[in-house]
Amino acid sequence: KVLYVLTQLCGLTMIVLVGTWIGQHYGGLGGSSNPKLEFNWHPLFMTIGFIYLYGNSILVYRGFRTTRKKTLKLTHAGIHMAAFVLTVIALKTVFDSHNLADPPIPNMYSLHSWLGLSAVIIFCLQYAAGFMAFLVPGMRENYKIALMPLHIYFGLFGFVLAIASAVMGLTEKAIFSLGANYSTLPAAGVLANIIGVLYVIFGALVVYLATE
Amino acid sequence: KVLYVLTQLCGLTMIVLVGTWIGQHYGGLGGSSNPKLEFNWHPLFMTIGFIYLYGNSILVYRGFRTTRKKTLKLTHAGIHMAAFVLTVIALKTVFDSHNLADPPIPNMYSLHSWLGLSAVIIFCLQYAAGFMAFLVPGMRENYKIALMPLHIYFGLFGFVLAIASAVMGLTEKAIFSLGANYSTLPAAGVLANIIGVLYVIFGALVVYLATE
Ligand code: HEM
Numbered sequence: 001k002v003l004y005v006l007t008q009l010c011g012l013t014m015i016v017l018v019g020t021w022i023g024q025h026y027g028g029l030g031g032s033s034n035p036k037l038e039f040n041w042h043p044l045f046m047t048i049g050f051i052y053l054y055g056n057s058i059l060v061y062r063g064f065r066t067t068r069k070k071t072l073k074l075t076h077a078g079i080h081m082a083a084f085v086l087t088v089i090a091l092k093t094v095f096d097s098h099n100l101a102d103p104p105i106p107n108m109y110s111l112h113s114w115l116g117l118s119a120v121i122i123f124c125l126q127y128a129a130g131f132m133a134f135l136v137p138g139m140r141e142n143y144k145i146a147l148m149p150l151h152i153y154f155g156l157f158g159f160v161l162a163i164a165s166a167v168m169g170l171t172e173k174a175i176f177s178l179g180a181n182y183s184t185l186p187a188a189g190v191l192a193n194i195i196g197v198l199y200v201i202f203g204a205l206v207v208y209l210a211t212e
Numbered sequence: 213k214v215l216y217v218l219t220q221l222c223g224l225t226m227i228v229l230v231g232t233w234i235g236q237h238y239g240g241l242g243g244s245s246n247p248k249l250e251f252n253w254h255p256l257f258m259t260i261g262f263i264y265l266y267g268n269s270i271l272v273y274r275g276f277r278t279t280r281k282k283t284l285k286l287t288h289a290g291i292h293m294a295a296f297v298l299t300v301i302a303l304k305t306v307f308d309s310h311n312l313a314d315p316p317i318p319n320m321y322s323l324h325s326w327l328g329l330s331a332v333i334i335f336c337l338q339y340a341a342g343f344m345a346f347l348v349p350g351m352r353e354n355y356k357i358a359l360m361p362l363h364i365y366f367g368l369f370g371f372v373l374a375i376a377s378a379v380m381g382l383t384e385k386a387i388f389s390l391g392a393n394y395s396t397l398p399a400a401g402v403l404a405n406i407i408g409v410l411y412v413i414f415g416a417l418v419v420y421l422a423t424e
Pocket residue numbers: 042043046047050091094095096098106107108109110112113114115116117119120162163165166167168169170171172173
């Protein structure tokens with residue numbers, strides 16, 4: 001219970017700090033007419049969708065044990081759907097920020113993009129599998145039982161991979177924008193590091209609560 | 213069993229590729245008279261010690277189920293000790309590469325260094341706790357039983373954090389050395405990305421085997 005509240009506080013702080021980071025140091029949000037500002041939706045929506053909501057959806061069964069199982073399943077699937085929508089927008093804005101730049105920046109070259117997109121694909125497959133196995137009626141009970149450990153393993157794996165991708169993303173952005181100045185620890189760099197530490201604490205708490 | 217062999221193949225490939233990467237693209241290894249080359253020990257020994265040996269030590273209880281428990285415990289503690297020694301050398305060489313550079317580069321500014329050093333500290337605390345609880349005789353059995361889930365949780369957490377740190381380290385090195393060229397995917401960049409993917413697969417396999 002205490003840990004659950006701590007997880008929420010950590011998650012909300014991390015979202016507020018990402019907002020502050022892009023607002024104070026990178027010019028805030030913008031549309032596709034300004035690819036540099038459109039980029040800023042990417043860290044914000046990945047943090048809200050692919051980290052905070054992803055984690056919260058995993059915790060649904062733990063936080064509300066007295067609620068009916070059917071309601072929990074729909075909440076779990078629903079929050080994951082919301083996470084997915086924000087993640088798609090976060091992907092669209094980063095691809096725009098590459099394709100609409102002048103000159104355009106190539107896509108999918110970095111380790112960050114490889115692992116990040118892998119996490120999104122794992123998430124999609126997991127959604128389809130979870131939907132068919134546990135929500136659509138008709139799956140035989142012994143199949144459900146056999147699938148559950150894999151569902152939990154890949155659910156947590158995708159989540160941890162999202163966090164590993166996010167700390168790489170922060171690292172990239174810090175170096176791209178600050179260059180050698182990063183090593184003098186200016187405000188934008190310290191903030192990026194603190195956000196990264198919060199991602200890791202949030203992730204560690206979610207995995208702990210989901211496996212204890 | 214198949215997965216165990218796959219884990220080993222993946223781990224050995226990843227070590228060979230790191231060797232190739234620093235050998236072909238970064239001038240190989242060197243002593244403290246050449247800080248740029250001395251740096252190259254850092255990714256190599258972190259990969260062998262803080263990823264490969266760390267993971268293998270976790271797997272000792274799974275790979276050799278028929279061996280006596282006492283022998284397994286000593287092997288577990290012994291491999292972790294070897295991992296620790298290589299990790300300390302990997303830290304010494306990277307600090308040297310900053311302090312002996314002209315002009316010197318500041319220490320501990322990056323998210324990579326914050327999370328990486330945290331992983332090492334968690335590892336050290338874990339070692340001391342595991343040593344006293346499970347190797348030194350005299351700990352009461354019910355304490356041992358209570359500590360074991362925490363021992364496993366923090367053991368795996370430190371390991372996953374090491375891998376997250378390593379992919380950040382690869383990202384930094386790729387950007388520092390290739391700059392905007394990284395986006396044209398030159399050989400050094402592709403190799404860094406492949407090594408990162410292997411780290412993640414190795415990590416996923418170790419955690420799967422240790423928790424199934
Ligand atoms: C955790 C969820 C995240 C995922 C799944 C993700 C995924 C991606 C993908 C697929 C790209 C490639 C876009 C392209 O090639 O056009 C990308 C680019 C980028 N992302 Fe993220 N990202 C995540 C979080 C973040 C965060 C938190 C930051 C922090 C600022 C960030 C910074 C960047 C940067 C700077 C780029 C452009 C450079 C590159 O292509 O690597 N990302 N991201």
